[in-house]
Amino acid sequence: MPVNTSDTSAISNHEGISIEADHHSRPMTFREHMNIVVVGHVDHGKSTVIGRLMADTGSLPEGKLEQVKVRCSQNARPFEYAFLLDALKDEQAQGITIDTARCFFKTPRRDYIIIDAPGHVEFLKNMVTGAARAEAALLVIDAQEGIQENSRRHGYLLSMLGIRQVLVLVNKMDLVGYDLPVFESIRKDYGQFLGGVGITPIDSIPVCATKGENIVTRASWYTGKTVLEHLDSFSREKELNQKPFRCPIQDVYKFTEDQDQRRILAGLVETGSVRLGEQVVFLPSFKQSAIASIEAFSAPVQSVIEAGRATGFTLTDELYIRPGELMCKGSGPLPRISSRFRANLFWMGRAPMIRGRKYKLKLATARASVRLAEILLVLDAVELTTDENKQQVDRHDVAECILETTKPVAFDLFQEIEATGRFVVVDNYEIAGGGIILGSVSDNRSVLLDHVRQREMAWERGEVSNITRETRFQHKSKFIVVNGSSAAANQSIAKMLEKRLFDEGYLSYYLGISNLDHGLDSDVLDTFERREERIRRLGELARILTDSGQIFVTSISDLDAYDRALLKALNEPNEILFVNVGQESSEGQGEVVAVRQNEDVLKAVDRIGLILKRKDIIPDYSI
Amino acid sequence: MDHLEKLEAKSVYILREAYRDFKNLCMLWSIGKDSTVLVWLARKAFFGHVPMPLVHIDTHFKIPEMIAYRDRLALEWKLQMIYGENREALNQKRTFPDGNVDRLTCCRNLKSEALKHTLSGEWPRFRMDHSQGKYVLDENREPFTGVIVGVRADEEGSRSKERYFSPRDRYNEWDVGDQPPELWNQFKTDFAPGTHVRIHPLLDWTELNIWEYIEREKIPVVPLYLNNGKGQRYRSLGCHPCTSAVDSEARSVPEIIVELRSGKFAHIAERSGREQDKDDGGGLETLRKDGYM
Ligand SMILES: Nc1nc2c(ncn2[C@@H]2O[C@H](COP(=O)(O)OP(=O)(O)O)[C@@H](O)[C@H]2O)c(=O)[nH]1
Numbered sequence: 001m002p003v004n005t006s007d008t009s010a011i012s013n014h015e016g017i018s019i020e021a022d023h024h025s026r027p028m029t030f031r032e033h034m035n036i037v038v039v040g041h042v043d044h045g046k047s048t049v050i051g052r053l054m055a056d057t058g059s060l061p062e063g064k065l066e067q068v069k070v071r072c073s074q075n076a077r078p079f080e081y082a083f084l085l086d087a088l089k090d091e092q093a094q095g096i097t098i099d100t101a102r103c104f105f106k107t108p109r110r111d112y113i114i115i116d117a118p119g120h121v122e123f124l125k126n127m128v129t130g131a132a133r134a135e136a137a138l139l140v141i142d143a144q145e146g147i148q149e150n151s152r153r154h155g156y157l158l159s160m161l162g163i164r165q166v167l168v169l170v171n172k173m174d175l176v177g178y179d180l181p182v183f184e185s186i187r188k189d190y191g192q193f194l195g196g197v198g199i200t201p202i203d204s205i206p207v208c209a210t211k212g213e214n215i216v217t218r219a220s221w222y223t224g225k226t227v228l229e230h231l232d233s234f235s236r237e238k239e240l241n242q243k244p245f246r247c248p249i250q251d252v253y254k255f256t257e258d259q260d261q262r263r264i265l266a267g268l269v270e271t272g273s274v275r276l277g278e279q280v281v282f283l284p285s286f287k288q289s290a291i292a293s294i295e296a297f298s299a300p301v302q303s304v305i306e307a308g309r310a311t312g313f314t315l316t317d318e319l320y321i322r323p324g325e326l327m328c329k330g331s332g333p334l335p336r337i338s339s340r341f342r343a344n345l346f347w348m349g350r351a352p353m354i355r356g357r358k359y360k361l362k363l364a365t366a367r368a369s370v371r372l373a374e375i376l377l378v379l380d381a382v383e384l385t386t387d388e389n390k391q392q393v394d395r396h397d398v399a400e401c402i403l404e405t406t407k408p409v410a411f412d413l414f415q416e417i418e419a420t421g422r423f424v425v426v427d428n429y430e431i432a433g434g435g436i437i438l439g440s441v442s443d444n445r446s447v448l449l450d451h452v453r454q455r456e457m458a459w460e461r462g463e464v465s466n467i468t469r470e471t472r473f474q475h476k477s478k479f480i481v482v483n484g485s486s487a488a489a490n491q492s493i494a495k496m497l498e499k500r501l502f503d504e505g506y507l508s509y510y511l512g513i514s515n516l517d518h519g520l521d522s523d524v525l526d527t528f529e530r531r532e533e534r535i536r537r538l539g540e541l542a543r544i545l546t547d548s549g550q551i552f553v554t555s556i557s558d559l560d561a562y563d564r565a566l567l568k569a570l571n572e573p574n575e576i577l578f579v580n581v582g583q584e585s586s587e588g589q590g591e592v593v594a595v596r597q598n599e600d601v602l603k604a605v606d607r608i609g610l611i612l613k614r615k616d617i618i619p620d621y622s623i
Numbered sequence: 624m625d626h627l628e629k630l631e632a633k634s635v636y637i638l639r640e641a642y643r644d645f646k647n648l649c650m651l652w653s654i655g656k657d658s659t660v661l662v663w664l665a666r667k668a669f670f671g672h673v674p675m676p677l678v679h680i681d682t683h684f685k686i687p688e689m690i691a692y693r694d695r696l697a698l699e700w701k702l703q704m705i706y707g708e709n710r711e712a713l714n715q716k717r718t719f720p721d722g723n724v725d726r727l728t729c730c731r732n733l734k735s736e737a738l739k740h741t742l743s744g745e746w747p748r749f750r751m752d753h754s755q756g757k758y759v760l761d762e763n764r765e766p767f768t769g770v771i772v773g774v775r776a777d778e779e780g781s782r783s784k785e786r787y788f789s790p791r792d793r794y795n796e797w798d799v800g801d802q803p804p805e806l807w808n809q810f811k812t813d814f815a816p817g818t819h820v821r822i823h824p825l826l827d828w829t830e831l832n833i834w835e836y837i838e839r840e841k842i843p844v845v846p847l848y849l850n851n852g853k854g855q856r857y858r859s860l861g862c863h864p865c866t867s868a869v870d871s872e873a874r875s876v877p878e879i880i881v882e883l884r885s886g887k888f889a890h891i892a893e894r895s896g897r898e899q900d901k902d903d904g905g906g907l908e909t910l911r912k913d914g915y916m
Pocket residue numbers: 040041042043044045046047048049080081082119171172173174175207208209210211
């Protein structure tokens with residue numbers, strides 16, 4: 001895409017800057033940059049290709065090439081382009097030159113930055129990190145050695161990283177006597193492999209890197225485009241603005257201590273655009289509102305915001321939105337919501353990914369607990385076979401599998417919207433895997449229900465039955481959860497309720513949730529897991545306390561629908577009552593009683609008592 | 624979006640990610656142009672606020688204009704300003720200007736050691752009290768687990784190997800060979816107890832980008848960067864005994880940009896005015912492993 005002319009206005013307005021052209025016609029700031037990565041099996045010629053690109057585009061510092069050549073001949077070693085790269089890196093490490101050593105090369109079209117991506121399998125993490133930042137890739141294959149382990153693995157990874165602009169370079173044509181059928185057969189075989197992983201290479205080019213043939217200059221024996229001609233025809237921008245609007249909410253800010261009353265939802269617009277006043281929906285909670293303002297610091301007021309911007313919004317309604325929700329347009333195509341999806345996963349962790357174990361999933365800005373539910377097949381890059389019977393995903397494996405989260409998550413398919421269709425898996429504090437979503441799978445088997453079923457089957461009972469207990473205590477057991485956005489209001493209602501019930505002769509017990517932090521939950525360190533894990537433990541604890549026949553009262557702020565569902569499921573087979581203070585009602589999660597924000601606490605407790613009576617939890621004549 | 628806007632969006636995203644995931648987060652502010660751009664980016668990210676403390680290591684040999692500028696902005700922008708120092712080394716005069724140690728040891732004493740112990744909370748921290756307009760002893764001694772630093776990959780070799788989120792173990796060690804992967808916008812935001820993470824939102828910026836952004840956003844910078852009429856300016860700021868000015872006629876930010884674009888410094892590293900880099904071959908890398916940035 002040509003440089004957007006509107007970009008220039010911001011700078012040229014500035015007083016007194018004369019925009020000086022550098023030696024390539026276009027002024028620096030307005031020159032395009034493109035990150036490219038060169039990958040392939042070790043020794044297939046990556047460094048040589050890079051050296052050639054730099055040398056033949058005239059991007060090397062003056063005299064550098066000669067200097068390295070002289071040094072080689074002094075040491076009686078044949079010159080290698082790889083030495084050139086090493087020399088540049090050394091200089092960079094010593095801070096002698098600035099930009100050249102980052103492996104820049106320039107063409108009249110744009111500046112290229114070559115990202116370091118080591119080919120050795122031990123450095124795969126670095127290769128993946130480098131390649132994830134690239135907009136285009138050159139995949140180098142030795143014509144004589146043919147397709148090797150990392151040729152395939154790297155091809156797969158490029159596909160997974162979403163790099164669509166891929167050129168295949170069949171290198172060292174001199175070693176096969178410029179035999180074009182050799183080239184054709186690699187082009188065909190490798191093209192087939194890439195097709196299988198979803199990449200259609202832009203082209204395959206026979207090259208001889210040492211002689212620079214078809215890299216920057218065309219050899220007499222070849223009529224196709226050179227590597228550089230292709231690179232210059234690549235486009236930088238993906239058409240992100242044309243896609244449906246997606247803005248994962250990264251965080252919600254309210255800096256009240258600085259007298260700022262705005263509640264700002266912050267996020268990066270990944271695709272599409274949105275205007276003031278447009279209706280938006282947050283997923284997976286399905287909360288809806290409209291854009292009241294587009295916020296920015298020290299910038300002109302905007303009425304529309306497009307893909308690529310890290311921005312902020314206020315809404316027309318006071319909604320409680322959690323970080324991790326996906327903001328979409330009510331009118332546009334919505335993402336999928338499911339707790340099961342089919343994915344291609346690449347594993348880099350030292351320990352394998354094991355079925356059933358819990359990991360942390362990071363998908364756009366959402367975080368969820370995830371487990372590997374099924375392995376459909378594992379691609380073995382060494383043998384180029386697929387294994388359908390593997391029970392775990394080992395380091396450097398690529399697997400097609402089904403992942404299952406404990407809470408439903410909102411996502412798109414990777415082929416539709418990349419940013420919301422890819423994820424990483426964290427194991428033991430490290431990003432250990434990355435993947436792309438191929439499809440959603442219906443949620444018929446939930447992890448939670450499985451767990452509760454198994455727990456109940458194994459439940460060991462004492463000699464005193466529930467009926468006996470109820471007869472003695474004169475009431476049934478119940479788990480009462482007071483929740484709302486004000487912790488203080490929740491607590492006062494919950495404590496009042498405990499006391500009232502107790503005074504009337506019932507077995508009631510109030511648990512302050514913070515008591516768990518210093519005891520039962522003191523080992524839950526991971527901030528991400530803390531909330532979910534605390535709720536899980538509370539649910540399990542409630543199951544035990546209600547089993548003992550008590551009315552177990554607690555208070556907790558800001559439960560969402562899934563938290564409620566989790567508490568209800570874990571407390572099964574016993575009963576639960578939600579007391580919602582000053583917030584929207586929530587249907588379908590057990591008994592609910594709503595308390596208005598400023599309702600008198602005593603009155604509220606009375607009403608709760610009534611419900612308990614109606615439900616036969618406590619006999620009629622008391623409270 | 625142009626190149627600067629893209630850089631800005633990425634940095635803002637990284638800052639917000641850090642703020643979201645690290646409870647004990649701080650940002651190092653050296654008063655130089657890079658970390659000042661970082662403070663500005665934080666105001667962008669948090670809509671005019673800087674919700675994390677800014678930590679400055681005061682060697683007490685900084686050029687005085689730097690400290691005056693720091694405190695002026697701290698008050699004006701309502702920053703949670705904190706400084707730390709190596710009191711013992713200063714009292715015992717274990718410094719280069721006092722003639723008792725070489726430059727590198729001085730850096731290690733006044734910067735690396737001070738930084739390490741200020742971040743861990745072992746040594747006193749001094750906090751700007753906005754009601755009094757002066758520094759008081761900070762009660763909070765909790766260690767910082769996330770530290771935002773304004774390093775750029777183009778500064779020198781070891782920095783070009785950095786990640787945006789780079790873990791350090793409990794001894795501040797940085798294992799260059801075995802770093803966590805970073806995919807797309809997903810970073811290392813989980814960390815084991817006792818470890819901490821350095822966060823680098825400016826990794827992709829160049830020296831030229833920094834000045835272009837300063838100009839575009841009209842960010843106030845220390846006047847030392849500009850030619851004061853004597854044909855000299857500072858290109859990189861540090862302690863006065865070890866930082867020298869470069870020859871330059873640039874009297875304004877636009878003139879600096881023109882100067883950088885014209886290639887006057889194209890083959891001279893930015894830190895060439897910093898003497899400590901010359902004292903040993905891998906100078907900065909050694910310091911860096913020790914925690915100096
Ligand atoms: N004959 C021949 N040798 C080549 C060619 N390209 C690279 N090589 C050699 O192959 C070896 C490995 O190349 P290098 O660029 O270091 O590979 P890398 O490990 O992929 O970076 C070196 O000895 C190169 O000189 C080529 O086109 N023809």
